[in-house]
Structures are given as structure tokens and as C-alpha cells.
Amino acid sequence: MIEDARMAFQNGLNPAPVFFYCSRNPAEPARSNPHAIMASITRQLSSAQPGYPLLPPTVAAYKKREIEGFASGSLSMSESSALIIQLAEQFPIIIIVVDALDECDPEKRT
Numbered sequence: 001m002i003e004d005a006r007m008a009f010q011n012g013l014n015p016a017p018v019f020f021y022c023s024r025n026p027a028e029p030a031r032s033n034p035h036a037i038m039a040s041i042t043r044q045l046s047s048a049q050p051g052y053p054l055l056p057p058t059v060a061a062y063k064k065r066e067i068e069g070f071a072s073g074s075l076s077m078s079e080s081s082a083l084i085i086q087l088a089e090q091f092p093i094i095i096i097v098v099d100a101l102d103e104c105d106p107e108k109r110t
Contacts, residue, residue, distance in 0.1 A: 015044065015047070015048050015094060017095040018044040019044075020036075020041060021099045022098065022100040022103040023103050033104075033105060034104060035074065038075075038081065041084055041098075042083050045087040045094065055090050057083055057086035061075070061083050
């Protein structure tokens, strides 16, 4: 399965594996913030490969927020979740790796 995902990525059919490494390091507070995790996953899935155009669900989400006057603001957790699902539907296979999730802020982890 990993080999199939690698071949699909090389052929432009799938994104590269999406990843986020959590950490409780006070010098990098975003590394333990669930919003940062979701934003990173969303950003990485928004294009099949670096340099490729943004995928239609991302463009649609931006345009919707632009109409509402919040194009530059961060997505909420539910907006990020919905967009990740829409982006995942664009590919036959995606791989998402979140390492050290136990390092995520316990107050915000759920």
C-alpha cells in the first residue's frame, strides 16, 4: 500500500504524505495547539504537489470566507475538519501522520 501511495504521488494523483510533529516546547507553542495541527494538515492537502494550483475545495472555502469578510482569518476547527474531508475526497489515497499527539496541549486535545 505504501508503494502504491508513493507511485500515485509521483504520478501527481496523490499528495505527498501529510505530517505534523507535536511538541510541548515553549519556544514553539503552535506545536502543541490543535488549531495549528489542523491548519497544517489543511494547508498540506490544499495542493496535490508543491507548485500545483490549489484544489477546488480550498478555493471555494477561501471565496466563501472572502464574501463573508474573513478571508485572511484562521479557519475554525469545524471548518478545517470539513475542508480536510473535502480535500481527502479529491484523492484515492492520502496518508496523514501526526507524531507525538500526546505532546498536544491536554486542555485543548479533545
